[in-house]
Amino acid sequence: MGAEMEREGQIAEMVLVLFARWALPYSQQCALLQVDSLPTPAVGGFQVFSVRIKGRAVRFLEIHACLRTLFPNDIDLAYRWMNQENLAFESKPIDYIISYGDVGIDKVINYLKLNFN
Numbered sequence: 001m002g003a004e005m006e007r008e009g010q011i012a013e014m015v016l017v018l019f020a021r022w023a024l025p026y027s028q029q030c031a032l033l034q035v036d037s038l039p040t041p042a043v044g045g046f047q048v049f050s051v052r053i054k055g056r057a058v059r060f061l062e063i064h065a066c067l068r069t070l071f072p073n074d075i076d077l078a079y080r081w082m083n084q085e086n087l088a089f090e091s092k093p094i095d096y097i098i099s100y101g102d103v104g105i106d107k108v109i110n111y112l113k114l115n116f117n
Contacts, residue, residue: 015057018064021079024094031098032060059105066112088115 016038019029029038033053067078082094088111089096097104 011054011057011061015053015060018060022082022094023079024083028094028098032094033057034101056102056105059109063105063108063112066109070112 015033016029019032024032026038030036033056035053063082064078067081068075071078071081083092085091086093086096089107091099093108097108100107
């Protein structure tokens, strides 16, 4: 169980780094993870936190992997994409996900996989 908790903590830490690279304010980060506050590494916070949000965190990392595949030579575009207006969502993908939750995440992932792979 210790190794699994450590891996989950790593997933949580990776998604928080990703959110920072997507230049998301604290309020959007919380909204995306559907929490009131973000974890800190103190006292096993990443491990405890990640158990609750592991599924969502992995899906955000999947979006990032799709974007890195789509834009292998432009990492800045891969990081900006979530915050750019997109006609498919009639908003920014990040705002779409906040508005529609898991359905929004699914739609963004499907859009990236169907339209660009």
